[in-house]
Amino acid sequence: MNIILLGPPGAGKGTQARILVEGRGMIQLSTGDMLREARTSGTEMGNKVAAIMDAGELVTDEIVIGLIEEKLEGDHGGGFIFDGFPRTLAQADALGALLKKHDAKLDAVVEMRVDDNALVQRITARSTCGNCGEVYNDITKPIPADGKCESCGGNEFKRRADDNEESLKTRLMEYYKKTSPLIGYYYHAGALKPVNGLGEIEEVAAEISEALGG
Numbered sequence: 001m002n003i004i005l006l007g008p009p010g011a012g013k014g015t016q017a018r019i020l021v022e023g024r025g026m027i028q029l030s031t032g033d034m035l036r037e038a039r040t041s042g043t044e045m046g047n048k049v050a051a052i053m054d055a056g057e058l059v060t061d062e063i064v065i066g067l068i069e070e071k072l073e074g075d076h077g078g079g080f081i082f083d084g085f086p087r088t089l090a091q092a093d094a095l096g097a098l099l100k101k102h103d104a105k106l107d108a109v110v111e112m113r114v115d116d117n118a119l120v121q122r123i124t125a126r127s128t129c130g131n132c133g134e135v136y137n138d139i140t141k142p143i144p145a146d147g148k149c150e151s152c153g154g155n156e157f158k159r160r161a162d163d164n165e166e167s168l169k170t171r172l173m174e175y176y177k178k179t180s181p182l183i184g185y186y187y188h189a190g191a192l193k194p195v196n197g198l199g200e201i202e203e204v205a206a207e208i209s210e211a212l213g214g
Contacts, residue, residue, distance in 0.1 A: 003026075003080075025077045028083055115198060122137060193211035
C-alpha cells in the first residue's frame with residue numbers, strides 16, 4: 001500500500017508515519033530525510049544534492065523525484081508513505097507518472113484536518129526528544145517528571161526555532177497557497193481520506209487505520 005500523508009505543518013504527519021512504519025512495515029519517504037541521506041551518500045546524485053544545498057539553493061523537483069525513484073527500486077516492504085511530498089500540483093503529477101512507470105499506484109491520501117487556532121496552541125507548546133524524536137507537549141503530553149524520554153530514556157529535549165506563533169502562521173499561509181490545492185486534486189481522483197488531525201495520537205492512528213481498511 002502506498003499513501004500520502006497530507007496536512008499543514010504541525011498536524012502530526014511524522015508521528016503517524018512512525019506508527020505506520022512500526023505497525024505495517026511501511027517505508028517512510030520524508031523529503032528532508034532523503035536529502036540529508038543523499039548529501040552524505042557519496043553517490044553521483046548525492047554529490048549533486050550536496051552542491052545545491054551548500055550553495056543555499058533549492059533542490060529541484062526533478063532531483064527529489066530521482067531520489068524517490070531510487071527508493072522505489074529497492075525493497076518495498078509494506079509500501080511507501082510519502083511525507084512532505086508532493087507539495088504542489090506539479091509534484092503530484094510527477095509522482096503519479098513515476099508510480100505508473102514502476103507499475104505502482106497510490107492507494108490513499110490521508111488528509112489530516114486541523115483547526116488553525118488549535119494547531120498554533122499545540123505547536124507553540126511542542127518539544128521533541130533530541131535522541132529519538134518523540135514528541136511532547138506542555139499541555140497534552142508533558143515531558144515526564146523524571147526528565148527522561150518515555151521512549152528511549154534520553155534527557156535532552158529541544159524546541160524548533162520556528163515553533164512560534166508568527167513563524168507558524170507564515171508556514172500555514174505557504175501551505176494554503178501551494179499545498180492545499182492537492183486536497184481537491186486527490187478528492188477528484190477518489191483517493192482522499194480525511195481524518196481529524198487534532199485528536200489524541202492513538203485516536204488519530206485509529207482513524208487512519210480505519211481509513212486504510214483496518
